Amino acid sequence: MQPVAITTHDSLVVSVLALILALGLTLTTPTTGMQAAFGFLILLTAFTSVSAALYLLIASMLLSPEIAIGRIEGRGVGGRELSFRMDDILLVIIGVSWLVKNILYRELALFRETPLNRPIAVYMVICVISTLIGVLNGHVRPIAGFFFVLKYFEYFFVFFMVVNHVRSEQHVVGLVMALLVVGLIVSLYAIYQIPSGQRASAPFEGESGEPNTLGGYLVFLLAIMTGLLLHIQISPIRVALLVLSGFAILALMATLSRSSYLSAFVLLLTVGVTQWRRPRVLTFLLVIMALIPLLAPANVKERVSETFFGRQYGGEIKVGRVGLDLSTTERLKSWAYVLDDWVHDPLLGRGITGYAWADAQYVKILGETGLTGLVAFGFIIYRLWRCARESFLSQTDPFAKGLAHGFLLGLVAMLAHGVGANTFIIIRIMEPFWLCAGLVMLLPTLSPSAEPANRTEMAT
Numbered sequence: 210m211q212p213v214a215i216t217t218h219d220s221l222v223v224s225v226l227a228l229i230l231a232l233g234l235t236l237t238t239p240t241t242g243m244q245a246a247f248g249f250l251i252l253l254t255a256f257t258s259v260s261a262a263l264y265l266l267i268a269s270m271l272l273s274p275e276i277a278i279g280r281i282e283g284r285g286v287g288g289r290e291l292s293f294r295m296d297d298i299l300l301v302i303i304g305v306s307w308l309v310k311n312i313l314y315r316e317l318a319l320f321r322e323t324p325l326n327r328p329i330a331v332y333m334v335i336c337v338i339s340t341l342i343g344v345l346n347g348h349v350r351p352i353a354g355f356f357f358v359l360k361y362f363e364y365f366f367v368f369f370m371v372v373n374h375v376r377s378e379q380h381v382v383g384l385v386m387a388l389l390v391v392g393l394i395v396s397l398y399a400i401y402q403i404p405s406g407q408r409a410s411a412p413f414e415g416e417s418g419e420p421n422t423l424g425g426y427l428v429f430l431l432a433i434m435t436g437l438l439l440h441i442q443i444s445p446i447r448v449a450l451l452v453l454s455g456f457a458i459l460a461l462m463a464t465l466s467r468s469s470y471l472s473a474f475v476l477l478l479t480v481g482v483t484q485w486r487r488p489r490v491l492t493f494l495l496v497i498m499a500l501i502p503l504l505a506p507a508n509v510k511e512r513v514s515e516t517f518f519g520r521q522y523g524g525e526i527k528v529g530r531v532g533l534d535l536s537t538t539e540r541l542k543s544w545a546y547v548l549d550d551w552v553h554d555p556l557l558g559r560g561i562t563g564y565a566w567a568d569a570q571y572v573k574i575l576g577e578t579g580l581t582g583l584v585a586f587g588f589i590i591y592r593l594w595r596c597a598r599e600s601f602l603s604q605t606d607p608f609a610k611g612l613a614h615g616f617l618l619g620l621v622a623m624l625a626h627g628v629g630a631n632t633f634i635i636i637r638i639m640e641p642f643w644l645c646a647g648l649v650m651l652l653p654t655l656s657p658s659a660e661p662a663n664r665t666e667m668a669t
Contacts, residue, residue: 367639424464
């Protein structure tokens with residue numbers, strides 16, 4: 210992306226902000242003043258260089274602390290912690306600077322046209338309508354519904370921010386490299402936790418942590434790295450990707466997340482099915498699949514086997530003669546609870562936060578937004594798949610083709626992860642997911658071989 214020239218408008222806005230900051234500092238304590246100055250620096254960076262703000266956002270996706278600011282009650286969800294993170298603040302700052310720039314420079318397009326604009330808009334409208342109806346019917350508490358609807362929309366904003374600000378292939382490469390560097394740091398942090406005997410989780414997640422979230426994030430990164438490995442032929446880069454993948458696999462094992470193991474297996478299976486004409490790739494995958502059961506740590510093997518052969522406490526669901534473990538049983542019972550009650554509000558559900566938390570993305574969507582929301586969500590996934598596939602088929606550059614291929618693999622893996630987790634509303638998975646979705650969507654418009662018409666506007 211070309212450097213943004215500081216214009217008279219920019220100088221005026223920055224000067225006004227600096228004056229407000231200077232006046233505010235005279236009325237605050239030194240600690241508050243330092244925090245305000247740091248916030249002003251972020252604001253200044255976001256306003257003058259969205260490119261730099263995007264790199265800050267990538268770093269904050271997994272490396273920013275989560276600060277609880279209260280607890281809100283939802284009729285169906287019980288209590289939930291209301292928290293914010295650095296990436297929440299960055300998204301707000303970037304969004305405000307984006308709107309200000311569109312006011313100052315009317316020639317800028319507020320939203321660049323993409324095939325996903327309308328499906329996302331429809332899904333957002335359905336979420337709002339179902340939640341409003343849920344509030345009127347007493348299923349949703351207004352404050353809980355409002356904040357969680359905003360949280361859902363935050364993930365889509367990452368996508369729109371990328372497609373509206375990335376303008377060069379070099380910028381795409383830089384963002385992906387930054388994403389992989391953060392992934393390496395997170396993987397090393399997870400490996401560092403192994404001696405403690407606790408399930409690994411991402412940094413700054415508190416005492417309990419969310420191993421399932423880290424697992425989903427790692428599987429998605431493994432999908433991106435797999436796509437790049439399948440197409441990039443430069444030896445040093447391939448070696449670096451293999452090393453990164455090795456660290457990510459070790460970290461993934463340390464999460465002991467069965468949903469993540471399932472999605473990783475689906476990832477391997479998808480690569481094997483789609484690459485069956487490449488003997489070397491297929492042989493490598495078969496070797497990996499044969500070695501994992503032999504070399505996996507004992508706690509990983511135990512975690513997988515206890516799903517069907519774990520200790521029985523009474524009341525567990527049985528599949529034939531095999532009794533599922535208590536955790537899996539409770540998860541399936543929560544699904545049944547939502548599905549039994551869903552028939553009373555089949556079209557629009559009971560609104561966001563209108564149901565108890567069910568660890569399954571599709572059951573959750575059905576309960577909260579009904580068949581209408583599930584169809585709208587499915588249409589978004591269909592458009593994502595179709596656009597990513599078209600992007601993959603149109604590319605000749607190895608990096609671009611690998612990125613598109615990796616995103617396709619990641620999409621399949623995340624759909625599998627959603628069977629046992631609320632994958633598509635987990636911020637630490639969805640931020641990198643929608644970042645890569647935006648980059649893949651842009652690839653045809655940035656490719657040197659693209660048609661001139663495609664450079665100015667995407668096909669709807």
